[in-house]
Amino acid sequence: MLKATIEADIFRETIDAVSALVNECRLHVTESGIRTITVDTSNVAMVSLELEAGAFTTYAAEPAELGLDIEKIRSMMGMIGKSDIVALELDDSGKKLKISFGGYEYSITLLDTKTIRKDPNAPNLELPATFEISGAMFNDSIKAAAMVSDKISLSVNPDTKVFTLNAEGDSDRIKRELVGDDVHYITCAAARSLFSLDYLKDMGKSIGRADKVQIRLGNDHPVQFSFVYADGKGKIGYLLAPRIEAD
Amino acid sequence: MLKATIEADIFRETIDAVSALVNECRLHVTESGIRTITVDTSNVAMVSLELEAGAFTTYAAEPAELGLDIEKIRSMMGMIGKSDIVALELDDSGKKLKISFGGYEYSITLLDTKTIRKDPNAPNLELPATFEISGAMFNDSIKAAAMVSDKISLSVNPDTKVFTLNAEGDSDRIKRELVGDDVHYITCAAARSLFSLDYLKDMGKSIGRADKVQIRLGNDHPVQFSFVYADGKGKIGYLLAPRIEAD
């Protein structure tokens, strides 16, 4: 059972965060909120999302697992007004989700959860450097990097306390160094890994809306991004595997 | 003979209404105004338009039939400023139409009216339900429906007085119900027909600008849309054949 209402903005951010990586997902519904964790088809990136019941305008639910065609829902998003309240309701058969907004009733058939791959286990990673930067600054840097290359190195220099984003193309390079007020270290340690910009661009759109994104970085290790939304009642995490350096 | 001036907005709405369905048309010019009636190439939709002499800023004409390449004129529309006055003048040979605006003189060769199919007769249809709704509400609903399907059913329930637009896709559905202040019935009777969204999307852009559109609906019958523009001095009508239900 699920019967809830939510502000359009929070709904949109929820869908966008997940649709950045996957077309479908398994949504876990409980009395205390919703959550999902899923990896992209090539097993390179993972997204996890939690949204507390308190983030909804109204919320009533019993435990359930819903197979969502995220891509179809995202394509309807343009019809939802900025200040609309979106109503979600699982129909009695449990096979359709009704999404109502601004006079429209959108009904979508749920996917069989058996056809969706099992939830991945979030890996336990030792990542020496942990720090926070502005989400917009991160996203802008990713967009600039993508102009010259398809990969970017992220690195922390513990001596200078500089966080560097560096993308090298065939004949050009774009670099951004964040230091001082632009980067807040929780643990400042040497770290450097190379990542595919394709994935970072997709994640960047979601990250770009966050005031602050926490980044955990290692040496030739995955990178973790985490940030809150919905007034702190929602939590989004991305994990991205590194690229092999020599190419 | 034709020598007239018209506000850019009214000119644009005239061209857009016709170009939604056809690339060329036969324009009847008389002392009292202009009119056209034409069907699309697949004989599924009809548009009729009348614009009184009084809708023009200045107007002088003798009866004539002009073959217009509507599509070419529409493609020039982007050059016309919002507050321009557009001057129309048939040249002496009667073979070219001069359209002047904001310093430009655009001259277009008229089509031989013999090559344009004869004016269709507007069919006399018995359509039980007649009602008015907001043009913007209609267009928004059509755009939403087109996200999930290529066809839509329009129906009136005389018991609940609800006008329903319902589009079914393979695994999802979008529905909008208008009732109360959102729909004004002239005659409220049971009616339901299915239509192609391709045509409705094209008509919707024109209808969407109208304050009110009158809809006449039957059972597996064509639907009629009619609305006024140019301060009531212009009249546009669309007729659309139904789609076969079973598919």
Place this chain on the structure above:
Amino acid sequence: MLKATIEADIFRETIDAVSALVNECRLHVTESGIRTITVDTSNVAMVSLELEAGAFTTYAAEPAELGLDIEKIRSMMGMIGKSDIVALELDDSGKKLKISFGGYEYSITLLDTKTIRKDPNAPNLELPATFEISGAMFNDSIKAAAMVSDKISLSVNPDTKVFTLNAEGDSDRIKRELVGDDVHYITCAAARSLFSLDYLKDMGKSIGRADKVQIRLGNDHPVQFSFVYADGKGKIGYLLAPRIEAD
């Protein structure tokens, strides 16, 4: 050696003016400013540009020739903020140009100037008509003309003092006549030449930003456009060969 800073707007206009015609150019740097002159790959159009040292916010340079990949620099332009100050610095090896703005450091490998064709000589042309019109008016006319044709005739009638832009399509034509306050003659003489709109559209974007463009026109001869930017401290010139009339 080159170490300079420049307002984003002036930098953008400089790059745009050259990239309208070519993908790469040879930039001459001297103590008193920068300049380039280059023809497009099909030898139909030429662009020349000069920017005085005084147009830069700061400027220090020793004579050098830089091979610039203009197209790559142009593609980065979207990342530069409207009110950014752009810093240019040739690195010590003289093989890379560092372009810094708003926290980014963009480094581009210079092209070997030996691989770039020699500077063309600006031809000495006798062009009877010389006059000035608004850059925006010129660009708008070019855009309108491109809707109906791929070529345009420019002509001056010394009797009526009208400057005419006339584009003929298969069945339509667009014409604009400038006279009176819209055209200021330095020498008003009979002139008429036909030009490819492809080139004029590219030049038009740059010309469109100029308050006034000076046009020099002959009979089946090239046309010259020249205008200033950067508060008069920059000068841009275009030269375009005529098209053969009969087609």
